[in-house]
Amino acid sequence: MFVNASLCMFPSVIDPQRFRDVMSSFPSGVVILTAFGEDGQPRGLTVSAFCAVSMTPPLALACIDKTSNTLPAVQLTGGFTANILAAGREELARRMATKLTSKFEAVTWRRPSSPIGGPIFENDTSAYAVCALKDTIEAGDHWILIGLVTEGDHRESTKPMIYSRRLYDAIEPGP
Numbered sequence: 001m002f003v004n005a006s007l008c009m010f011p012s013v014i015d016p017q018r019f020r021d022v023m024s025s026f027p028s029g030v031v032i033l034t035a036f037g038e039d040g041q042p043r044g045l046t047v048s049a050f051c052a053v054s055m056t057p058p059l060a061l062a063c064i065d066k067t068s069n070t071l072p073a074v075q076l077t078g079g080f081t082a083n084i085l086a087a088g089r090e091e092l093a094r095r096m097a098t099k100l101t102s103k104f105e106a107v108t109w110r111r112p113s114s115p116i117g118g119p120i121f122e123n124d125t126s127a128y129a130v131c132a133l134k135d136t137i138e139a140g141d142h143w144i145l146i147g148l149v150t151e152g153d154h155r156e157s158t159k160p161m162i163y164s165r166r167l168y169d170a171i172e173p174g175p
């Protein structure tokens, strides 16, 4: 049983900066979400809002700003690739977080085996998942993209990147 939040009265919402500070204290990985545009050229952006949703069927979600230049490519092709960055790829994460049309220059990628999904960054990832777009849910100034994972792989020996409190890091081995 869920309460419909729109029926409740909220006196106020959290201050935006405090909201950012709270959410940045929840560590995440870093994903480069990619798709091919109508011109056949790669599009992509850096995303921290990515997680698993369901095992059966295998679903994952990403939250994308409505102003993203990558969104039309995802809608057009009906899919995307989630490239889970390896530790040490800060420069790539920063580059893909810009609006530069040239951001794919000097980046090595390959096509997935299916036409769904975007470029796979094999040399810079600890894992990747190719997703067929199953649902899009409007949520404030973002879209929640729910993808059915059709293809993927991981490299056990490659540490994933961690993003926490606006800093890039890596998982350290325990004591």
Ligand SMILES: Cc1cc2nc3c(=O)[nH]c(=O)nc-3n(C[C@H](O)[C@H](O)[C@H](O)COP(=O)(O)O)c2cc1C
Pocket (backbone or CB within 6 Å): 030, 044, 045, 046, 047, 048, 049, 050, 063, 064, 065, 067, 068, 069, 070, 071, 093, 094, 096, 097, 098, 099, 163
């Ligand atoms: C570490 C990091 C995480 C980010 N996470 C997200 C995210 O989850 N969703 C999002 O829409 N933008 C996120 N961004 C911002 C986008 O990467 C940025 O707005 C990008 O320029 C959008 O590119 P595009 O318009 O070419 O798609 C993040 C940026 C950084 C540096």
